[in-house]
Amino acid sequence: MGGQETRATPHALHSMDQKTRANRGESQMKKIIAGSLLIVLTMVPALMKSPLVAQTKIIFWTWNRHDMEVKKRLFKKFEQEHPDIDVEMVIHADRYQDMLKLAWDAETPPDVFQIPENTLVALQVEAGWLMPLDQWITPEFKAQYMPGIFRNHVSVIKGHIYGIPSGIFTAKLFYNKSLFRKVGLDPEKPPRTWKELKEYAQKITKAGKGRFYGFVIGAKDPWVYSMNVEWMAMVAGGTAFNYKTGKFQYNSEPFKRALSLIIGLKRDGSILPGMNSMDDDRARLAFCSNKAAMIIGGSWNLGVFIDQFHSNVDFGVADLPVPDEGRKGLAPAFLSSQWGISSRTKHPQEAWKIVKLVASKEWMTEMVRAGKYIATIASVNTPENLKTKGMRECADLTYHKFYPPDPEEMLRLEGPDFNNVCAGIVNGQLEMNKALADLDKRLNKALSRAIAEGKIRLEEFIIPDFNPMKK
Structure with a gap:
């Protein structure tokens, strides 16, 4: 008697196929989960090291x-x-x-x-x-x-x-020691008076023969006259605002003398040509490129020379030169x-x-x-x-003071301000006495208007015992 052949029915075959596919799907799912877990575990250290998204x-x-x-x-x-x-x-x-x-x-x-x-x-x-x-x-x-x-x-x-x-900035004179040496000036003895400043500038300019000059101003932006005129007027005892009378006084000897100093330097050719076409950055670059021996500026110039320009210029820092008869006011220090x-x-x-x-x-x-x-x-x-x-020289506050605030920035001035008036005077477009007198008149008119409108209390700016030589 022969053996009985066992046949798989279509239903059995279908059932077996389902099990096979299920097992295969479960296996694939396990692989996907395992792979995803591996990716997550791999990313965790990177996520821990990277900063969180800024909120x-x-x-x-x-x-x-x-x-x-x-x-x-x-x-x-x-x-x-x-x-x-x-x-x-x-x-x-x-x-x-x-x-x-x-x-x-x-x-x-x-x-x-x-x-x-x-x-x-x-x-x-x-x-x-x-x-x-x-x-x-x-x-x-x-x-x-x-x-x-x-x-x-x-x-x-x-x-x-x-x-x-x-921070605090100070007003200083920066001078090029290399050019001082080249023309026979002692690099450790910068000019102390306005007379010496003029003499040094003339000597350097003459020796330069067009290759370098004694002084540089970048007056394309007129604000530089605050440094080159107002600061120099302050060491001559001048202030824009009279703290005793409560009036503006640009039309005064210290400002006229400071303006005359700059005009004289320009007239005798001691200032690097092109002052009205260069801004302060270009003027400082000329200084660092040995094209000019002296420049007036704030102590922020150190960062410009060293970091912004990456210059190796051999420079010195000195207090602002004072009038020939001696100091009459302290140089400004600024917050x-x-x-x-x-x-x-x-x-x-x-x-x-x-x-x-x-x-x-x-x-x-x-x-x-x-x-x-x-x-x-x-x-x-x-x-x-x-x-x-x-x-260290810039941080020397011996001859500096914080001047009291004045109300000028609070006024609605009609017409050109101090810096633009200076530009007109230096360039020969305005007559000094008339221009400064007109500036004072306009400022004092604006001050009176601000007081009448209740925007300024003049008594808050009055200092009866003000002295430009006292800190």
Whole structure:
């Protein structure tokens, strides 16, 4: 008897096929899950190492270009420590105030921005641009700064703090030691008087025979006359505003003599040609390129020479030369790098973290070490931190003072301002006495109007015992 053949029915075959496919699908699913898990596990270390996606962007505006590399480095460090904040720095070195107004008109102002170190701040407060910082500033916070740093009409408006200045700039004469040596002048003896300044400039220009000159001014932008005329008038005892009478006094001997000094340098050919076609950057570049031996500027020039231009020029730093009969006033020192918070920021707490950072001892230490400014926290200005070339001389405040604020920036002046008037006088387009008298007349008229409108209280600017030689 033969054996019975067993046949698989169609139903059995279908059932077996289902099981096979199910097993195969389960196997594939396990492989997919395992593969996905492997990918996730592989990504975890990378995710742990990379910063979290920034949740808050803070727009930070400044007009300072000379210290941008230091700022970038310190902001990068801050972002690593605060991965939830992204700082976007915007630099408007030219026409900063115009660009800022455009941003406000477009309702897109920055969260944190550099504010002036003069009475223009009062106008920004009046326009509603700035947020008071009182909620964050404690007595302990203020105590770390030099006395007098939080000044009325500059950082404090009507009893409220709107700005924190982190730096100090000084007015100095920078001179090219290489050119001094080349013409037989002692490189360690810069000119001390206006007479010596003229004599040195003439001697250097004569020896240069068109290759280099004694002095340089980049007057394409007339604001440089604040340095070359007003600062020199101040060491002659002059101030634009008379703190005793409450009147403007540009039409005075110190300003006329300072203007005459510049006119004389131009007339005898001691100034590098093309002054009206070059801006201050090009003038400083000419100085660094050994085309000019002397230039007047602020202590911010150190950062420009060394970092912006990467120049190896052998330069010296000296106090501003004084009138031949002697000093009659101290040179100006200025609060700088003052920071405020926009009244429209949507992130006030994060914005305050940025202001607190740029006004911190850590931030100032890096800036001082890099030769960018003198710190408003006195403990930062140590010999160990003042090692950048020229920094110790720039930090010497012996013959400098913080002049009281005056109301000029708060006025709606009709017609050309001081710097444009100076440009007209130096270029022979305006007669000095008439132009300065007209400037005073227009300023005092604008002052009277502001007082009548209740925008200015003149008594807040009057100092009966003011003395330009006393700090």
